[in-house]
Amino acid sequence: MRDCHKWGQKFQNYGLRLTISREAILEVLINTDKHLSAEDIFMAVHSNNPAIGLTTIYRTLELLKQTGIVTKFEFGHGKAKYELTEEYSKKKHHHHLICKKCRKVVDYTDFIMEEKEYINKAATGMQNKFGFDIDTHIIHFYGICPECKAE
Amino acid sequence: MRDCHKWGQKFQNYGLRLTISREAILEVLINTDKHLSAEDIFMAVHSNNPAIGLTTIYRTLELLKQTGIVTKFEFGHGKAKYELTEEYSKKKHHHHLICKKCRKVVDYTDFIMEEKEYINKAATGMQNKFGFDIDTHIIHFYGICPECKAE
DNA sequence: TCTGATAATGAAAACCATTATCATTTTGTA
DNA sequence: TACAAAATGATAATGGTTTTCATTATCAGA
Known part of the structure; x- marks a missing residue:
């Protein structure tokens, strides 16, 4: 390094x-x-x-x-x-995909534009509605990975 | 009940x-x-x-x-x-807005259509890309609530 | 209604990731 | 080099959650 x-x-x-x-x-x-x-x-x-x-x-x-x-x-x-x-x-900016069975975590980087759009709207909405200043958000997806499905 | x-x-x-x-x-x-x-x-x-x-x-x-x-x-x-x-x-379907200071949690229910759109795209994308079956997702927004800002 | 198999329960102990304590060492600066 | 402040490691403590195990409640069938 x-x-x-x-x-x-x-x-x-x-x-x-x-x-x-x-x-x-x-x-x-x-x-x-x-x-x-x-x-x-x-x-x-x-x-x-x-x-x-x-x-x-x-x-x-x-x-x-x-x-x-x-x-x-x-x-x-x-x-x-x-x-x-x-x-x-x-x-890159990404979210997490978590297998509920084996607990593996995978990064997911697609549809970031769509996400930004939604998050911005939501963050602004919350700012106006509750007076909350939003500075971070997390999105986690939970499911079953192909390996665990195969078992 | x-x-x-x-x-x-x-x-x-x-x-x-x-x-x-x-x-x-x-x-x-x-x-x-x-x-x-x-x-x-x-x-x-x-x-x-x-x-x-x-x-x-x-x-x-x-x-x-x-x-x-x-x-x-x-x-x-x-x-x-x-x-x-x-x-x-x-x-209703909602997400969570968490104050990083006082740890208060507030529900947020707006922009659900936009969210659905993004989540569906992402979930389908993940299905295709990784073979993961997604069945849940969580979205948490973190920030500072108005009361904590005022202090 | 009784009875036996199985599921559910409470109290207490165990677990285990994380934090606090405190004496010692390291670091940057005068 | 000397000193104050910061960083560190070993150990103990914390605290939410799980296990254990002996006891009790529940349900299906006789």
Whole structure:
């Protein structure tokens, strides 16, 4: 990687330090296209940096969430999953497709224009109706994946 | 109430019994327009039926979820919330608007046609692309409510 | 109505992801 | 280099949810 300028900057602005642990965690997040739990990240980091504890993973993820670098998702299966926000990720804007049986999560990137249209209308509507300022939305689709269907 | 035929039927089909506890829990769910946690339901049930324990609440909610009578939501603040599915509820199809500060949840029912259009396209797309059978989706909007903004 | 098989229940303990505590180490800066 | 602030790891605590297990309620058939 060695491309931490963007975060380095962000960390500075928040008075935070860019430490080995934090770099290692970011590196894991950058080099995956999966949806990792804190424990997944812990194990990935652990292979190179056995000294980094699970507590630090959680703390750092919380920090990264607060600075808008990662998003935390709860798919409803106990463990939360984390991924880089659009601004910091190579991934396109996407939603999640979750298999109710095996809990696999797949990204879905089509029909973004249609989605934007709907979301904008809805967000404006809510602004007017309730005075809520909307800044994020999530869309999850639940179903059964082909592998589980085949069983 | 005394209008349990629909569930009574459903319970029968699954070889389940329609007990006092289950009726009491359903009654609470019917007579609210809020998003209740297991504990909320426990407390509501407890006033009339002090003998019913929290374990039964959890077990029953899981059962109701499996039979498609209630939906479980995880808004990401610890406790899961439950509400009747559309088929069994007086509520219209709606989505959730969640205040990130005070965690209030508000229902939002507008722009359903636009939503349907987008969701149908997306669901069909996913069917074709991944072979996933989609049967539910959730849309959550996150923001700051007017009360929290005022503070 | 009784009876036995099965399902449902409550209390308590177990679970397990996440958070808080606190003493120690690391970091950036004077 | 020295010092204050931030970061860390090990451990304990938290808290919502599940399991366990002995007891009780329910239903179908005799």
